[in-house]
Amino acid sequence: MSGDAVVTEIDHDEFNPRGTLALILVYFAILVVMWVFMYFVEFLGNDLTVIG
Amino acid sequence: MSSAIESGEPTFLDRFPQEAKVVRSALWSSFIALTLGALFGIIQTLHRTDVLRVFSSGNYYTILTAHGVLMVVSFTIFFLVGIYTWAVVRSLDRPVEDIRYTWTWYGLMVLGTLMALVAILGGFIDSIDISADVLFTFYAPLQAHPLFYGGLAIFLIGTWLAGADWFRSWYAWKQENPGERIPLQTFMVLITMLMWYIASIGITIAVVIFLLPWSLGIIDQVNPLLTRTLFWFWGHPVVYFWLMPAYLLWYTVLPKVSGGRLFSDPLARVVFVLFLLLSTPVGIHHQYLDPGIADGFKFIALTNTMFLLLPSLLTAFTVVASMEHGARQRGGTGLLGWLRALPWANPAFTGMALAGLMFAAGGFSGMINAGLNINYLVHNTLWVPGHFHLTVGTAVALTFMAATYWLWPQLTNKPIFSRPIALAQVILWFVGMALMSNAMHVAGLIGIPRRTAEPQYDGFDFIPTFGSIAELDLQLVVGGTLLTLSAILFVSNLVLSISLPKVSGLGQPLPPALSGPDDAPKVLDNLKLWTAIALVLVILAYTLPLASIVDRGGLFGPGGTPYPTMIEFGSTLLEIYTPLTTDWISGWLQ
Numbered sequence: 130m131s132g133d134a135v136v137t138e139i140d141h142d143e144f145n146p147r148g149t150l151a152l153i154l155v156y157f158a159i160l161v162v163m164w165v166f167m168y169f170v171e172f173l174g175n176d177l178t179v180i181g
Numbered sequence: 182m183s184s185a186i187e188s189g190e191p192t193f194l195d196r197f198p199q200e201a202k203v204v205r206s207a208l209w210s211s212f213i214a215l216t217l218g219a220l221f222g223i224i225q226t227l228h229r230t231d232v233l234r235v236f237s238s239g240n241y242y243t244i245l246t247a248h249g250v251l252m253v254v255s256f257t258i259f260f261l262v263g264i265y266t267w268a269v270v271r272s273l274d275r276p277v278e279d280i281r282y283t284w285t286w287y288g289l290m291v292l293g294t295l296m297a298l299v300a301i302l303g304g305f306i307d308s309i310d311i312s313a314d315v316l317f318t319f320y321a322p323l324q325a326h327p328l329f330y331g332g333l334a335i336f337l338i339g340t341w342l343a344g345a346d347w348f349r350s351w352y353a354w355k356q357e358n359p360g361e362r363i364p365l366q367t368f369m370v371l372i373t374m375l376m377w378y379i380a381s382i383g384i385t386i387a388v389v390i391f392l393l394p395w396s397l398g399i400i401d402q403v404n405p406l407l408t409r410t411l412f413w414f415w416g417h418p419v420v421y422f423w424l425m426p427a428y429l430l431w432y433t434v435l436p437k438v439s440g441g442r443l444f445s446d447p448l449a450r451v452v453f454v455l456f457l458l459l460s461t462p463v464g465i466h467h468q469y470l471d472p473g474i475a476d477g478f479k480f481i482a483l484t485n486t487m488f489l490l491l492p493s494l495l496t497a498f499t500v501v502a503s504m505e506h507g508a509r510q511r512g513g514t515g516l517l518g519w520l521r522a523l524p525w526a527n528p529a530f531t532g533m534a535l536a537g538l539m540f541a542a543g544g545f546s547g548m549i550n551a552g553l554n555i556n557y558l559v560h561n562t563l564w565v566p567g568h569f570h571l572t573v574g575t576a577v578a579l580t581f582m583a584a585t586y587w588l589w590p591q592l593t594n595k596p597i598f599s600r601p602i603a604l605a606q607v608i609l610w611f612v613g614m615a616l617m618s619n620a621m622h623v624a625g626l627i628g629i630p631r632r633t634a635e636p637q638y639d640g641f642d643f644i645p646t647f648g649s650i651a652e653l654d655l656q657l658v659v660g661g662t663l664l665t666l667s668a669i670l671f672v673s674n675l676v677l678s679i680s681l682p683k684v685s686g687l688g689q690p691l692p693p694a695l696s697g698p699d700d701a702p703k704v705l706d707n708l709k710l711w712t713a714i715a716l717v718l719v720i721l722a723y724t725l726p727l728a729s730i731v732d733r734g735g736l737f738g739p740g741g742t743p744y745p746t747m748i749e750f751g752s753t754l755l756e757i758y759t760p761l762t763t764d765w766i767s768g769w770l771q
């Protein structure tokens with residue numbers, strides 16, 4: 130299986146998941162942008178949908 | 182065994198031939214359900230969009246019930262019991278205690294499924310009086326034939342017995358290995374089942390005390406808000422019942438397939454414990470729009486739901502970090518350049534990675550659904566199926582299919598018939614779902630309803646902000662067609678594998694985590710403690726809402742006329758039974 134093509138063994142202390150952090154931050158940024166976008170589209174752009 | 186010794190790495194089939202057979206049977210049951218479910222899926226897609234209407238619109242609910250039940254009950258749960266049996270036997274490294282018992286619960290699940298399916302498919306035949314056009318949520322006053330509720334009950338009993346089987350294995354293992362940490366996969370299985378037992382309280386009461394007697398004609402009405410609330414008491418944890426086997430695969434198999442090791446065993450345990458604690462006291466978030474439940478209770482459900490995001494985010498971190506570990510071990514470098522070093526040609530990897538990506542997108546639409554006020558915008562529109570085709574329909578379903586490509590050879594000692602087809606299949610699912618789900622989300626935003634055979638009305642048009650309804654319909658149809666094709670490719674690939682000769686050397690050991698169980702606080706393995714806390718949270722979240730629902734509407738009222746009325750017999754019993762029970766219960770309440 131192609132999953133076994135290990136070139137270097139990396140143990141716990143040597144491994145620093147920087148890339149993962151970067152990806153998660155990107156995901157957060159997308160979420161925030163979409164939330165803000167939603168606020169403009171759905172609340173400022175329309176009349177109230179539900180009253181009371 | 183001899184072939185295994187030659188290659189040095191015995192497969193699951195070599196080590197546990199009897200268990201491998203049970204696992205294969207459970208997976209086959211799951212895949213048959215997937216195939217039938219896909220068939221109904223494409224029929225309703227073509228029907229809704231008015232491209233092709235093979236059945237009359239009067240049969241739409243029969244088709245939709247079949248699709249929903251086959252997909253989210255049969256496909257997912259049969260897969261779960263298969264993969265969990267594998268996981269427990271593998272991680273404890275011991276056969277099940279009694280294989281006849283194992284076959285018994287599997288048999289009960291099959292029996293229950295067949296009973297429910299007969300009731301559902303009966304809806305196509307007008308001349309017989311059997312139907313269950315109640316959708317997978319079976320809200321009263323929609324009424325199904327008793328076979329449907331009975332089948333559901335027997336199926337559930339099968340799953341409970343399956344859980345007992347795994348607890349029994351663990352107990353026996355513990356006697357022989359005192360003081361050792363529960364192996365991670367077994368830990369995940371046991372936590373899932375504890376959640377399942379708690380969740381089942383809701384559905385059991387709904388079916389056994391109310392819906393089944395009602396469809397038998399023993400009681401003549403139920404309190405629809407009560408049975409609905411009991412349904413969602415179970416219905417939200419079910420979501421985690423689909424997801425937790427996928428998580429098990431992401432935590433324990435995906436790192437291996439990526440060429441690395443799980444980042445953290447303790448974190449994985451924490452995530453599962455959080456699911457046990459939080460997945461039940463949130464069910465009311467499916468009922469934000471139900472009149473009769475006070476806003477305060479809905480707000481509590483909302484808060485718990487937002488907490489529930491935590492384990493999912495922890496999972497995103499741990500799983501991606503494990504993939505990054507694999508990529509770096511394979512020589513990947515750079516802040517994001519390692520992504521290229523991942524084994525994208527391996528269908529098991531690519532399928533699971535794409536499933537995870539879709540889950541991230543589903544996370545966003547899920548946060549919209551979870552908001553008390555924004556939910557009003559999307560409730561009961563096509564947005565909602567758009568959301569859960571990303572979560573259960575892709576994160577879970579695609580992970581199951583991808584993991585099968587990895588596991589199946591170890592259950593059969595035969596390779597997968599075609600790896601290129603497998604790779605095409607997982608990509609096709611991803612593309613098809615991107616189209617279909619996107620179309621559903623957009624359609625939902627402009628108010629197009631779900632669960633509707635003919636969402637076109639006289640004298641009224643939906644007005645999209647951009648594009649047109651025809652474009653959305655086209656996207657839905659193309660997406661649905663690609664998905665159906667993908668499902669067919671998946672199942673045919675497995676069927677064709679049957680004819681291949683057996684080979685040796687297909688065993689795939691799972692490496693230990695980078696940070697192992699010894700780094701995890703002992704208290705994480707204290708199952709009794711977590712169960713007790715989970716029960717307390719459930720009591721806190723549900724006692725007052727349920728009491729107020731019963732107080733206002735009565736245990737069996739205000740009812741509404743059942744549709745369609747199933748069976749008349751027993752109505753004499755009814756005259757004795759109902760006043761007795763209501764008197765007894767109201768006396769007991771005072």
Ligand code: HEM
Nearest residue numbers: 219222223249252316317573574578631632633661664665
């Ligand atoms: C072949 C691929 C699939 C197609 C073409 C498809 C299509 C659809 C469509 C168009 C609907 C909306 C119908 C309506 O509300 O009127 C729907 C509903 C649904 N689908 Fe799928 N789907 C597919 C796969 C799946 C999978 C894999 C799952 C879950 C594992 C799933 C679970 C559901 C559920 C639970 C509903 C809601 C049923 C209800 O409203 O009662 N589907 N599907």
Ligand SMILES: [Cu+2]
Nearest residue numbers: 417420466467
């Ligand atoms: Cu939910």
